[in-house]
Amino acid sequence: MNSHDVRRLQHDHMWPCTITYYEEPVVLAEGEGVRVKDLDGREYLDFFGGILTTSIGHRVPEITRAVHDQVDRIVHSSTLYPSAPVVRLAERIAHSCPGGLDQTFFTSSGTDADETAVMVCQAHTGRLEVIALRHCYSGRSYLAQSLTAHAPWRTAAMTLPFVRHAHAPYCYRCDLGLTYPNCDLRCARDIEQLIRTTTAGEVAAFIAEPILGVGGFVTPPPGYFEVAVDIVRQHGGLFISDEVQTGLGRTGQKMWGAEHFGVVPDVMTMAKGIANGLPLGATVTRPEVASSITGLTISTFGGNPVACAAGCATFDYIQDHSLPAHVDEVGTALREGLVSLKADFPRLVGDVRGMGLMQGIELVVDEAGGDRTPDPDAAVRLMEATKARGLLVGKGGLYGNVLRLAPPMMVSGDDVSKGLAILAEALSDVTS
Numbered sequence: 001m002n003s004h005d006v007r008r009l010q011h012d013h014m015w016p017c018t019i020t021y022y023e024e025p026v027v028l029a030e031g032e033g034v035r036v037k038d039l040d041g042r043e044y045l046d047f048f049g050g051i052l053t054t055s056i057g058h059r060v061p062e063i064t065r066a067v068h069d070q071v072d073r074i075v076h077s078s079t080l081y082p083s084a085p086v087v088r089l090a091e092r093i094a095h096s097c098p099g100g101l102d103q104t105f106f107t108s109s110g111t112d113a114d115e116t117a118v119m120v121c122q123a124h125t126g127r128l129e130v131i132a133l134r135h136c137y138s139g140r141s142y143l144a145q146s147l148t149a150h151a152p153w154r155t156a157a158m159t160l161p162f163v164r165h166a167h168a169p170y171c172y173r174c175d176l177g178l179t180y181p182n183c184d185l186r187c188a189r190d191i192e193q194l195i196r197t198t199t200a201g202e203v204a205a206f207i208a209e210p211i212l213g214v215g216g217f218v219t220p221p222p223g224y225f226e227v228a229v230d231i232v233r234q235h236g237g238l239f240i241s242d243e244v245q246t247g248l249g250r251t252g253q254k255m256w257g258a259e260h261f262g263v264v265p266d267v268m269t270m271a272k273g274i275a276n277g278l279p280l281g282a283t284v285t286r287p288e289v290a291s292s293i294t295g296l297t298i299s300t301f302g303g304n305p306v307a308c309a310a311g312c313a314t315f316d317y318i319q320d321h322s323l324p325a326h327v328d329e330v331g332t333a334l335r336e337g338l339v340s341l342k343a344d345f346p347r348l349v350g351d352v353r354g355m356g357l358m359q360g361i362e363l364v365v366d367e368a369g370g371d372r373t374p375d376p377d378a379a380v381r382l383m384e385a386t387k388a389r390g391l392l393v394g395k396g397g398l399y400g401n402v403l404r405l406a407p408p409m410m411v412s413g414d415d416v417s418k419g420l421a422i423l424a425e426a427l428s429d430v431t432s
C-alpha cells in the first residue's frame with residue numbers, strides 16, 4: 001500500500017467530516033524523535049505532534065518498552081478492576097498537581113475528561129450553569145460542542161441552554177476594543193455582568209484553557225485568571241482548568257498551564273499528550289469534590305492499563321529529563337525566531353503568541369498597513385509550502401489563519417533552528 005492507496009480508501013470508506021490537513025493528506029507511517037516518515041518514504045520535521053499529543057517524541061524507547069511490557073501482560077481490564085499501572089499513574093498525577101488535586105477519574109479522550117469535569121462540578125454544587133470562553137474548544141460530544149465557542153466546530157444547531165460564553169482574553173482582537181494593560185482586564189471583569197445578566201446566578205463551573213489551543217494559542221495577559229476565577233468563586237462556581245493542550249510541561253517551566261497564572265484550579269482535565277499518543281483522558285480534583293458523584297459510573301476504556309503504562313513512562317521521562325526547563329529554553333528560542341520572522345514579514349505576520357513549545361503566528365492581510373483582516377488563504381498556502389519543504393505544522397483560530405507550532409518536547413535547539421529556517425523559506429514562497 002502506498003500513500004495514494006490510503007487516501008483513496010479513506011475517501012471511499014470514511015466519513016467526509018474526518019478532516020485532514022493539506023490538499024494531499026500526509027500518510028504517516030513511522031516516526032522517531034521529532035521526525036516522521038510518510039508511506040512513500042518522505043521525511044518531515046514534526047512540529048505538531050498529532051495535535052500536541054506525541055508530547056515527548058515518536059518511538060521513545062522508554063515509553064515503547066513500557067507499552068510492550070504491558071501488552072505482554074494484559075491489555076484491558078475496564079474501570080471495574082483496578083490494576084497497577086492505573087493506580088501508579090493516578091499517584092504520579094496527584095504528585096504533579098497543585099492544590100490538593102489528589103484523585104483522578106480516567107477516560108479515553110479529552111472530550112470525556114471535560115464532560116466528567118462538568119459533571120462533577122454540577123454534582124458538587126447542585127447547580128447546572130457553566131461558563132466557558134469564546135474561542136475555546138472542548139471536544140465533540142453534545143456538551144463539549146456546546147462549550148466550544150467556534151461555529152465551524154459545531155454540528156449541532158442547538159447548544160445546551162446552561163452554557164454561557166465569556167469574552168476571551170484575546171488581546172490581539174479584543175472584543176471590547178481595549179488594549180492591555182489600560183483595559184484593566186475588562187474581559188475578565190465582565191464575567192460579573194455575564195453571571196448577573198445571563199444566568200440564574202447558579203454557576204457550577206467556569207471551564208477555561210490556560211492557552212486557547214484550537215482557538216489559535218490565544219494567550220491571556222497576566223492577571224486575567226486571578227480576576228476571572230475570583231469572580232466565579234464569589235458566585236459559588238468551581239474553576240476547571242482544561243489542560244488537554246497546555247499540560248505536562250508544554251508551556252515551559254511549570255508542569256501545568258494554570259500554574260503560570262497564579263490560580264489553583266478546583267478541577268483539571270488532561271488528555272492528548274499524557275500517554276505520549278496512547279488514548280487517555282483524566283479528570284483530577286480534590287477528594288471532597290470527587291466524592292460528589294454518588295451514582296453509578298464506568299468508563300470501559302478509561303484507565304486502560306496499556307495507556308496508563310505509557311502514561312507512567314511519560315511522566316517519568318518528563319521528570320528524569322527535566323522537560324519543563326528544557327521546553328522553556330527551546331521554547332524561548334522558537335519564540336525569538338518567530339518574533340524575528342514577524343519583523344522580516346511585517347505585513348503577513350500579525351501576532352506572535354504562546355508559551356514554551358506552544359507558539360502561534362496569526363496571519364493577516366496587512367499588519368504593517370494596519371489591516372488585521374484574517375488571511376486564512378495565506379495559512380493554507382503556508383501549510384502547503386512548509387510541507388513541501390519538509391515541515392509539519394498545525395493550523396487553528398476561529399478564522400483558520402493561525403499557524404500553530406508545537407513540536408514534541410524532546411526537540412533540540414538545532415531542530416528548532418531547522419524548523420524556523422524552513423518556515424522562513426515558506427514565508428518567502430508565500431509572500432513573493
Ligand SMILES: Cc1ncc(COP(=O)(O)O)c(C=O)c1O
Pocket residue numbers: 051108109110111112114137138139140209213214242243244245271272
Ligand atoms: C483543550 C481541549 N479540550 C478538549 C479536547 C477534546 O479532546 P479529544 O479530541 O481527545 O476528545 C481538545 C481537543 O483538541 C482540546 O484541545
